[in-house]
Amino acid sequence: MIDLVLIGIGTGNPDHLTRAAVAAMNAADLLLLPRKGDAKSDLIDLRRSICARVLTGATRIVEFDLPQRGGETPYLDAVEHWHDAIAACWRAQIERHLPEGGRLALLVWGDPSLYDSSLRIAERLRRDGMAMRVQVEPGITSLQVLTAAHAIPLNTLAAPVLITTGRRLRSGGWPDGIDSVAVMLDAGCAFEALDPHGITIWWGAYLGMPAQALLAGPLVGIAGQIAQTRAQLRERHGWIMDIYLLRRAASDQSNA
Incomplete structure (x- = not known):
């Protein structure tokens, strides 16, 4: 069983993290950080700085390359294909780093409920047979x-x-x-x-x-x-x- 916690981290300012978010990060066995390419290196750096500031325990941090969205049309089809590719990346990281199950955390800009697809991607994994419980720690939105x-x-x-x-x-x-x-x-x-x-x-x-x-x-x-x-x-x-x-x-x- 994977316990996935999606943690809203606001706009990247560590001061905007809730106490619940900090506790959830420290309670995780594994924290996945997506890399989005050189043009957005600041974003992975912000996630790294948040982790360095608030993690005090044994949470493992693993970085992975996030697939790029294709330019095909229509737009919604491109997004659906992109989400399929992200779900496959998540699965690969989980199978590699949490083969016996455990608590996984993902840091989500803003809040996971507002124009973010982390919950929809997690649902893909559950539909494909992965035993997963999902928890959300809300964050400050932009x-x-x-x-x-x-x-x-x-x-x-x-x-x-x-x-x-x-x-x-x-x-x-x-x-x-x-x-x-x-x-x-x-x-x-x-x-x-x-x-x-x-x-x-x-x-x-x-x-x-x-x-x-x-x-x-x-x-x-x-x-x-x-x-x-x-x-x-x-x-x-x-x-x-x-x-x-x-x-x-x-x-x-x-x-x-």
């Missing part, structure tokens, strides 16, 4: 760090918020009946596809990290600056993680 960094509420009074992706925002436009939209996993400034009038944006990259960058203001005046800053940061670091909140005034929403 959305929480974004609103805290800008000192703003996520929602307007008694109103809903839609959490979506850049891909969906670009293809579907502004959603009906919603005045606040949080956008994650945006590969390239999907807000540029919107009519910017009446929209305010709060944007952040590398949230909670030393390289954190924040910009906010009316979208009509700041969209170009965000796009330019984002491109410069990506060039400097070789990768970027960013997120933003868009809010449309009620009068503009009713006329959309």
Whole structure:
């Protein structure tokens, strides 16, 4: 039996770890750290620094190369194939390092429940016959760090918020009946596809990290600056993680 614990680690700042997360890391027999290629070496370095800071026991650390997602279309088919490949990697590491079973920990950016597929990948292994119990230790999400960094509420009074992706925002436009939209996993400034009038944006990259960058203001005046800053940061670091909140005034929403 494998006891898999998926541990939310927030945006990479060790101070954002919960006590439960730290305890779960130290209780694990094995902790797997995925490498995502040279362009994202900072990410594995952050995981390493978290482990160095909080591990006090005999937890073994094993690094492995994460498969790259293919460029085939449609998008969902590419993601499904990618998840199959990741599940195969997990299985290989488990069979090699925990052949008699044990407690396995994986560190998940943000929280395992929000735009992360670790739970779906674990379910693949269970469907394929692996005896596995899954536990989740929740983490601070980038959305929480974004609103805290800008000192703003996520929602307007008694109103809903839609959490979506850049891909969906670009293809579907502004959603009906919603005045606040949080956008994650945006590969390239999907807000540029919107009519910017009446929209305010709060944007952040590398949230909670030393390289954190924040910009906010009316979208009509700041969209170009965000796009330019984002491109410069990506060039400097070789990768970027960013997120933003868009809010449309009620009068503009009713006329959309």
